Amino acid sequence: MMDWRWDFTFDVVLPRLWEAAGITVYATVVSFAFALVGGLILMLLKMSAFKPISFVASEVIEFIRGTPLLVQIFFLFFVLPQVGITLPPLTTGIMAIAIYNSALTAEVYRAGLQAVPRGQWEAAVALNLSPYRTFRKIIIPQSLPPIVPALGNYLIAIFKETPLLSFVAVGEIMHASKLIGSEYYRFNEAVTIAGIFFLVMSLVSAALVRAAENYVKRSILH
Amino acid sequence: MTRPKIRFERVTKRYGALTVLDGLDFEVAEGEVVTVIGPSGSGKTTVLRVLMTLEGIQDGVIWVSGEPLNMMHSKGGLVPASKAHIRKIRSRIGMVFQNFNLFPHMTALENCIEAPIQSLGLSKAEAVERAMELLTMVGLTDKRDQYPSQLSGGQQQRVAIARALAMRPETILFDEPTSALDPEMVGEVLSVIRELAAEHSYTILMVTHQMGFAREISDRVCFFDGGKIVEQGPPDDIFGNPQNPRLQQFLSKVLEAR
Ligand SMILES: Nc1ncnc2c1ncn2[C@@H]1O[C@H](COP(=O)(O)OP(=O)(O)OP(=O)(O)O)[C@@H](O)[C@H]1O
Numbered sequence: 257m258m259d260w261r262w263d264f265t266f267d268v269v270l271p272r273l274w275e276a277a278g279i280t281v282y283a284t285v286v287s288f289a290f291a292l293v294g295g296l297i298l299m300l301l302k303m304s305a306f307k308p309i310s311f312v313a314s315e316v317i318e319f320i321r322g323t324p325l326l327v328q329i330f331f332l333f334f335v336l337p338q339v340g341i342t343l344p345p346l347t348t349g350i351m352a353i354a355i356y357n358s359a360l361t362a363e364v365y366r367a368g369l370q371a372v373p374r375g376q377w378e379a380a381v382a383l384n385l386s387p388y389r390t391f392r393k394i395i396i397p398q399s400l401p402p403i404v405p406a407l408g409n410y411l412i413a414i415f416k417e418t419p420l421l422s423f424v425a426v427g428e429i430m431h432a433s434k435l436i437g438s439e440y441y442r443f444n445e446a447v448t449i450a451g452i453f454f455l456v457m458s459l460v461s462a463a464l465v466r467a468a469e470n471y472v473k474r475s476i477l478h
Numbered sequence: 479m480t481r482p483k484i485r486f487e488r489v490t491k492r493y494g495a496l497t498v499l500d501g502l503d504f505e506v507a508e509g510e511v512v513t514v515i516g517p518s519g520s521g522k523t524t525v526l527r528v529l530m531t532l533e534g535i536q537d538g539v540i541w542v543s544g545e546p547l548n549m550m551h552s553k554g555g556l557v558p559a560s561k562a563h564i565r566k567i568r569s570r571i572g573m574v575f576q577n578f579n580l581f582p583h584m585t586a587l588e589n590c591i592e593a594p595i596q597s598l599g600l601s602k603a604e605a606v607e608r609a610m611e612l613l614t615m616v617g618l619t620d621k622r623d624q625y626p627s628q629l630s631g632g633q634q635q636r637v638a639i640a641r642a643l644a645m646r647p648e649t650i651l652f653d654e655p656t657s658a659l660d661p662e663m664v665g666e667v668l669s670v671i672r673e674l675a676a677e678h679s680y681t682i683l684m685v686t687h688q689m690g691f692a693r694e695i696s697d698r699v700c701f702f703d704g705g706k707i708v709e710q711g712p713p714d715d716i717f718g719n720p721q722n723p724r725l726q727q728f729l730s731k732v733l734e735a736r
């Protein structure tokens with residue numbers, strides 16, 4: 257039978273993990289938001305008609321995708337200060353996760369756009385729609401249904417990536433449970449609750465993603 | 479014949495190493511109904527696509543009502559056209575595609591009012607009124623609120639014709655408008671095109687494999703082979719008394735297949 261103490265759970269573990277959970281959620285939401293915008297920018301650069309820009313953008317995307325996230329977190333954490341940029345660990349961590357996921361969401365956007373048949377672009381030309389209108393009224397509404405669920409999966413993935421920040425001492429939930437463990441020589445309660453937290457958050461975000469998906473389907477595509 | 483509505487002047491179109499149109503000279507008069515026939519890969523669709531500016535050309539000039547499309551006047555000469563110039567000239571041309579290309583997230587009516595509101599600057603009420611006239615003309619008033627996926631192929635193609643006409647083009651291009659249809663739906667689409675052709679207020683350029691229909695509605699038939707017009711003339715000559723051996727061969731094959 258597992259050794260479990262409820263008084264310890266309520267007096268020590270839950271209050272400290274509650275605070276740390278806030279940091280986890282914050283890191284997830286902020287890096288996801290930056291990844292949404294960053295991916296869009298990378299995708300636009302990659303699709304640029306100016307070859308050098310599109311070449312550099314796709315190399316950058318490949319490089320980011322080809323390196324483990326933990327290595328990138330360490331890299332930013334140890335290298336940035338040496339070039340004179342000293343940021344709080346949480347900011348550095350959010351940056352690393354956002355950059356890494358930008359390279360992934362860029363692909364999502366690209367795939368979503370390519371899912372729109374060429375005939376739709378051609379019909380827009382034949383009807384003399386402006387490029388802006390073509391994107392806004394024809395292309396985006398048709399690429400959102402595949403894009404939204406794929407982006408949602410990255411939101412869930414980012415949640416599960418935030419424990420990596422414990423390696424650079426960001427006080428998110430994994431780091432907090434390790435600290436509790438080493439302070440009290442008791443790991444069971446903190447680590448179990450951290451696990452339950454991730455499970456619950458995954459279910460909640462999956463439900464959110466599904467709701468967003470249905471909303472898009474209902475309001476844009478019939 | 480009045481002045482040419484459309485004129486290709488030594489137009490060359492290449493895809494990589496493949497030359498599809500090789501210095502093509504070609505004219506369509508105002509109000510004329512011209513059909514293009516020819517074997518697969520002979521460049522028929524390409525003629526329509528370069529005219530609709532879906533493809534660029536490598537050499538030559540395309541004229542629309544006496545104004546250059548892919549070029550523009552500048553300091554007494556012609557320079558490559560700006561995007562704005564292309565948009566302006568292109569607005570005189572509409573196109574109906576083999577696969578309809580309706581916008582799947584818009585109803586029949588929305589398909590027909592989107593571009594007029596955005597590109598012609600019509601009010602929504604004006605656009606709806608015009609679109610309803612056109613949907614009436616193609617016999618689909620009762621389908622105005624249906625999405626393309628709820629319509630048969632023939633109905634989708636009729637909506638696509640209404641959508642193209644809603645932009646008030648002077649010239650309409652049809653690329654095998656009935657090729658993607660089940661046989662029982664071909665008639666309803668042809669009768670709409672027949673009506674447009676009879677009106678003679680539109681200039682029509684159509685690629686088709688429907689030889690009987692081409693013979694019936696055309697003022698002139700052009701036989702394309704290898705990116706060139708090999709023979710052209712009134713439909714009764716082309717179909718009744720073909721001169722060029724390749725045209726004779728093509729027609730006997732097509733008629734056999736029926
Ligand atoms: N995007 C493209 N890239 C490369 N080659 C192309 C492209 N589009 C057309 N072609 C080639 O150009 C030639 C002419 O094509 P086009 O579509 O104009 O023929 P078509 O006369 O319309 O034939 P069909 O009766 O089969 O429709 C063909 O050899 C075709 O393979």
Ligand SMILES: [Mg+2]
Pocket residue numbers: 522523524685
């Ligand atoms: Mg063709």
